[in-house]
Amino acid sequence: MDLKEWFASRQKRRDNPEVKQPLTTEEYCALWTQCFQCRELLYTRDLRGNLFVCPKCQYHFRISALDRIEQMVDEESFQELDAGLCSADPLQFVDTDPYPKRQEEATRKSGLKEAVVTGVGKILGRTAAIGVMDFGHFGGSMGSVVGEKVARLIEHAQKNKLPLIIISSSGGARMQEGILSLMQMAKTSSVLKSFSDAGLLYISVLTEPTYGGVTASFAMLGDLIIAEPGARIGFAGRRVIEQTIRQKLPADFQTAEYLFKHGQVDMVVERVKLAEVLAHLIDFHSGKRGDKVQTTQASGVKTSASRA
Amino acid sequence: MDLKEWFASRQKRRDNPEVKQPLTTEEYCALWTQCFQCRELLYTRDLRGNLFVCPKCQYHFRISALDRIEQMVDEESFQELDAGLCSADPLQFVDTDPYPKRQEEATRKSGLKEAVVTGVGKILGRTAAIGVMDFGHFGGSMGSVVGEKVARLIEHAQKNKLPLIIISSSGGARMQEGILSLMQMAKTSSVLKSFSDAGLLYISVLTEPTYGGVTASFAMLGDLIIAEPGARIGFAGRRVIEQTIRQKLPADFQTAEYLFKHGQVDMVVERVKLAEVLAHLIDFHSGKRGDKVQTTQASGVKTSASRA
Amino acid sequence: MANNDRKPVPLEFEQPLLALAAQIETVEKQLADNPDIEEDLTRLHEQYELLRRSLYAKLRPIDHLAIARHPQRPYTRDYFERWDPNWLELHGDRKGADDPAMVTGLVQLAGHKLVAVGTQKGRSLKDKQACNFGMPQPEGYRKALRAFHHAQKFGLPVVTLIDTPGAYPGMTAEEHNQSEAIAINLLELAGLTVPVVAVVTGEGGSGGALAIGVANRVLMLEHAVYSTISPEGCASILWRSADKVSEACQAMKMTAREIFHLGVSDEVIEEPLGGAHHDYALTANNVAAAVARHLDDLCKLTPAQVRSARQSKFRRMGSMQDAH
């Protein structure tokens, strides 16, 4: 099922809600979602309408790449790139299961071929090269395909002089591809070097959760870095650190707010304001050197988005 | 008395020592020096022979610019630049004394026109642009002339593609020149930017004491930074900091060794090894890209100079 | 948005004015009963205006200092917010800290998109403490450096607002190499090919001020001061007496007019009568207009010209004689 079909079928499902029949347990569960943070039971449709942000405690749920695109990118504007790329099994890796079987499982769960969706789309009318990672696919892990799709996206952005936006969410490197997954860090960073030297804008958005090789490569290399509230972001995982240093870490360790306090991200932006802030930043960095804008109130976005 | 005369007259004094007569108290005092650190009474001539380093505790005494040049630069190789530059009194500054009177005093004490001596000389055969500050002249403070002489030295080095070595020792900015003294920080740093962009080598040597505007401009901008053992180096003075934070500072705070521990200097080098290390570094950074040296044991200097 | 709705707190040298104001108030109260004193009142008002003008016309350096340090003086955020209600603040040095004493952001000003940088003193006691009373740590200067590099990459002009007693003299500040943080900024600012305009809005204290002040144009608000060392520090070192602050202020030539005459600043920006704290909006406008004018000028130069103009400007500074 490609992206267009997916959006179409979802639209159809929404237009024809069938809730008259008594619900099976499964259906009942799908209808309600419990907030991870405040434990409130939320009506899933309302939660979706609220961009998967708990209306009670503002907890930002993990969302799929396609949901993110639907939320953030202007309707029908998204043109996917490299949709056909999928993983090989260079190591013939087997742990408790062979790698290809795990790949199939991941695809069955996420509906995606790989853990990142890349393409070109408009954000409130501004064209950008956009990459969105999906933690729901193989833990958002970066293997050859994720690295390659990100690299190609960057190259596409550079060739077409587009601003680049990558929404990261990842558990780290794809172990099943061994050293080749590690090399994706070098690959993506190397391509970003050329992109940056060309004077183009890259905004990195960090979402729950972003770890390991993704954080330690393209995700931390944004000209500007935005994090979603509450997102946990780091290089090493909390448990590994606690085992190493043999002490408890602060409760808010590695949250977006903690990183903000430690000068690692430019702003923490609520999901509801994300598109607006991105549009503002794209506008601010577009145009030629010394260009003047006509009004002083271009794309309106309140400063409260940046938490002082 | 210019530099040549100074060296000549010193040589004469040394060749004709007259110690047969009974000593006056003053003469007696000049003959002996007490170590600031270990309190040992040292025979001044021996101390000089040991480069003004206490043979007992290795305390590195402050030394004058001319003594430094004599120690470090090959005999008769030093050609002074801008010897005639001296201060004006742009603010007509008067505190308890007028500025010009203080300048005269400073010159009487140090025998120098200003707090830095600049020129071109050879270090173990390698030609370099060399600036040496003298704490004994007006506390080594940087006013317009110090800034100008340093700037001209850097420009001379750039024009002649010479490595640059500046031995700093300063209490900070020359207050009597007000804002103009502050601007010397910008002036020297700005000239260093061009020098650095030209791919040339600058080695900064920090000696007892280096503070304020000198540390916070050219002294901290070396491609490589060397400090003398025990030298106190910082931006703010110890007393100001203690008053601000209302707590005692560690005894070794702001010493060369403390800075080394905090990653601020590349090496702490004993005075006796300084010329050797400088020569080694000049050799290492000379020649064209990709040049190969003939032997692997070029200018011999032991690694113990860098304290691991 | 911080405001100056509160009545301006008077300074010591303004006491004669206050006394007269009190007198006027007393007379005004009697006006209803004695309509014949209306003429007196008018005269008093005239006198007040006269005194007010003459008072501010012949301020001593230490009076300027007092205005520059006035607790209600507009601070960096007050300007940015008035210039561009939609400005976006950028945070952090990416290496472990976000120093609140240094503010960096993306600001639009009279059609110019700029990278704005400024020291921040903090208004409430809590803020003041967080900001170290406007004294940045090395991390603050490195945050500013990130902003400078951002500006360079995207060809955006840099505007800096300076109001700091100086760089923070603390233990960790020294350990984290305050000197290097300042020195690198001097070097890197000198190398930018985008226009840089600096405005001393309050106190321009020492290397901590200069670290964001190596600009193509250096402007100063009328009552701002700029000095190599604080007058208190100068008095205690040169006069060995804390009482000689006024003498030190005088001797150092640190007021906006004096700095201008020494060739270190390019323009003195007028403040509302009595000082910037009497009218934030007017002050912000005055600064914006001056900055925009200089930016318009500088935007006509090529990148290489912008840099070499800045380098030449500082290369020339100083006063000396050649005995040869």
Next chain:
Amino acid sequence: MANNDRKPVPLEFEQPLLALAAQIETVEKQLADNPDIEEDLTRLHEQYELLRRSLYAKLRPIDHLAIARHPQRPYTRDYFERWDPNWLELHGDRKGADDPAMVTGLVQLAGHKLVAVGTQKGRSLKDKQACNFGMPQPEGYRKALRAFHHAQKFGLPVVTLIDTPGAYPGMTAEEHNQSEAIAINLLELAGLTVPVVAVVTGEGGSGGALAIGVANRVLMLEHAVYSTISPEGCASILWRSADKVSEACQAMKMTAREIFHLGVSDEVIEEPLGGAHHDYALTANNVAAAVARHLDDLCKLTPAQVRSARQSKFRRMGSMQDAH
């Protein structure tokens, strides 16, 4: 200068060899009394050599790992000292720290003047602790970055030696942005126009290794390993069992030969029989010879070619299929 005068400590898989050696010793003692067993002894010696060779010829991945982690394995300083007794170490990140887990310096090697960078594990317990057992902090990576920029400025080639379990997973390491420190190094290494040669001398662990490993040529010592995650980490995540380390080693394909066949390294450098810890001098020489050969090659390229060659090398890495 650290040395390997001490007898090599045997590893577990070397037990059969040890048993045979013990047997030989017993027989040798009896030789004086029984001259007729000389022939037996000769045979035993032959057997020993045979066993030795066959043992090291068919090492399991976990055996390579054991050799790579051998406590007597030569570390970065051992190489630099042998390559250039006059090498000068450069210290510090200029911003507050000097991480002993990362060594940087100026080293001459076979006529090449180079900026040398390497992780350091520490030999004594005190050293090990200071070096975090070879796991650099962000400050260590930033110190390496300073060295890279120094090399770039002066046109000096960079040689890096990699022997680290990975970047240090600590609280302040995260607070000081370990991720950014690694990421920036990947980016900046990719941009250098001077040749970069990296050698994995022991453990090449994860992003913490790669942060000094984006090189024109990546070499590995015969028993060195290179992996995305430690085998222990891999076993505990994928097998949910700490016992499966050997399986994880096997599955990840982390030995020098396997990494070479995957196209990630360019050469396997031979070690003395039994491993580098049996002969520091020979190992240092072998590495020097290989590095010099690659540097000679790379020095023939223009700066632009050096960079684009490095970028293309990593651009190609990966394995995938296109369903379209």
